[in-house]
Amino acid sequence: MNMKNEGVQPKFEFGLYTLGDLSIDIQTGHKISPAQRLHEIVEAAKLADEAGIDVFGVGEHHRLDFALSSPPVVLAAIAQATKRIRLTSATTVLSTADPVRVFEDFATLDLLSNGRAEIISGRGAFLESFPLFGYALDDYHALFQENLTLLQELNRHSKLTWKGAFRSDLQNAEIAPRPIQSELPIWIGVGGTPASAALAGTYGTGMALAILGGDPSKLQHLVKTYRQAGKNAGHDPxxxxxxxxxxxxxxKTTEQAFNEFYPYYANYTSHFNGNRLESSTLTRDAFEQLAGPDTALAVGSPERIAEKILTQHKMFGHTRYMLQMDIGGVPFSRIAAAIELLATEVAPIVHRELRKQSQDRSIRT
Incomplete structure (x- = not known):
């Protein structure tokens, strides 16, 4: 999606993303190898591309229980195996990255993919990159804001003079290569904080809002904050x-989806959380409540998933929905089948209903 096209109403896009967790196999007790995980991620992106999914994202963690630490490298491999799907980080931990290197990597990806690169930037859910790359946690917010400012300037100018607080100065520096797109689309990943939503609006980037569970209506204020901040900053809505x-x-059915996904979701939640500690095993009853019809956890039949997306669209007016399904060791064959259902059953339902709603609004006006 090129958010710079004047006067063009973007279509509703469907995407997939992965963080590449290396979960213990609940059948064998062994952990999948990083090599196999990466090969399966590339294959999943290929299947998504062939099925007509719009965007594929890969995350960034710097831990031994994740396979993905270098999104642009993995996305470059995916670029060679795909033809049309857009390729994004999910997310680039911008607080602890050199914005010049980030821009050059993704500009290179844009050239290799014939103009399909995007960046979702964020602070990251884990903090291991700060000591790893020599940054202070006390600078958590200031680093992100300065690096985001510089990244936007790099995106706009092929030569740049820059002075900041955290990196060496740039003096009429040549920023190469330049991407195929006039500018790389940049999004900011937002969790639950109004400050992050306001920052995305102020900078005029897209906002990728993570709603991993719970009642999505409780996050409507973040979208309102984002749009108001963007309006106040003078950005085109x-x-x-x-x-x-x-x-x-x-x-195919919600019961089948619950039966197939629950063991792996419980496996994932027992090993991965913000404190990197194991928690008590998630019960089946608790899982079914988490995946109830009014929650954000999107587990079920194509019709149930489409209904959740459409309900959220009434709340947020979003133009992209990205799903992470390959968590906790879900077998690749099941992920492949779910990708096909997203493309051939969920997406058509959502697109058809959104077209109908748009036509109804046109008639009323």
């Missing part, structure tokens, strides 16, 4: 795009 990212899984 058409450029202020919202994407929703969620966990989920799709099968």
């Amino acid at each position: 058409q450029h202020l795009q919202v994407g929703i990212t969620s966990h989920g899984y799709i099968a």
Whole structure:
């Protein structure tokens, strides 16, 4: 999606993303190898491309229990195996990255993919990159804001003079290569903080709002904050795009989806959380409540998933929905089947209903 096209109403896009967790196999007790995980991620992106999914994202963690630490490298591999799907980080931990290197990597990806690169930038859910790359946690917010400012300037100018607080100065520096797109689309990943939503609006980037569970209506204020901040900063509302990212899984029936996904979701939640500590095992009853019809956890039949997306669209008016399904060791064959259902059953339902709603509004006006 090019958010710079004047006067063009963007279509509703469907995407997939992965963080590449290396979970213990609940059948064998062994952990999948990083090499196999990466090969399966590339294959999943290829299947998504062939099925007509719009965007594929890969995350960034610097831990031994994740396979993805270098999104542009993995996305470059995916670029060679795909033809049309857009390629994004999910997310680039911008607080602890050199914005010049980030821009050059993704500009190179844009050239290799014939103009399909995007960046979702964020602070990251984990903090291991700060000591790893020599940054102070006390600078958590200031680093992100300065690096985001510089990244936007790099995106706009092929030569740049820059002075900041955290990196060496740039003096008429040549910023190469330049991407195929006039500018790389930049989004900011937002969790639950109004300050992050306001920052995305102020900078005029897209906002990728993570809603991994719970009642999505409780996050409507973040979208309002984002759009108001964008308006106050003078940005065109058409450029202020919202994407929703969620966990989920799709099968032919909701019962089948619950049966197939629950063991792996419980496996994932027992090993991965913000404190990097194991928690008590998630019960089946608790899981079914988390995946209830009014929650953000998108597990069920194509019809159930489409209904959740459409309900959220009434709340947020978002133009992109990205789903993470490959968590906790879900077998690749099941992920492949779920990708096909997202493309051939969920997306047509949502597109058809959104077209109908648009036509109804046109008639009323």
